Amino acid sequence: MSVEHQENLPSWAEVKKIINSYDNKQLIGLVGDLYRLSAENKAFFNTRFELGKDPLAPYKYIIQSAINPCQEKGEELNLKVANKALTSYAKAVDNPRGEAELMLFYLESGNEF
Numbered sequence: 001m002s003v004e005h006q007e008n009l010p011s012w013a014e015v016k017k018i019i020n021s022y023d024n025k026q027l028i029g030l031v032g033d034l035y036r037l038s039a040e041n042k043a044f045f046n047t048r049f050e051l052g053k054d055p056l057a058p059y060k061y062i063i064q065s066a067i068n069p070c071q072e073k074g075e076e077l078n079l080k081v082a083n084k085a086l087t088s089y090a091k092a093v094d095n096p097r098g099e100a101e102l103m104l105f106y107l108e109s110g111n112e113f
Contacts, residue, residue: 047092067109
């Protein structure tokens, strides 16, 4: 998205004003829509609410795929994607222990490569 386009977007304050007018059912519908919108959103909600056996699993998968690609399939190393996984996890929860575990996994994946 270009910088010019971003400047024309409504502010969070404008969006928040509309959200504040929603009732509980509308808010749940909105969150459900966001959840279904992307795998990244699902990972965010599942991590935030500590759902599933391993909330780090989606982030580990991304890191593993990006830092230790399958060269036989022509996959390439992508540190930007791996770093984004670390950042996304940190935004989802305030869990320094989980962040440390992901960083260690990041390093181990790099060593395997």
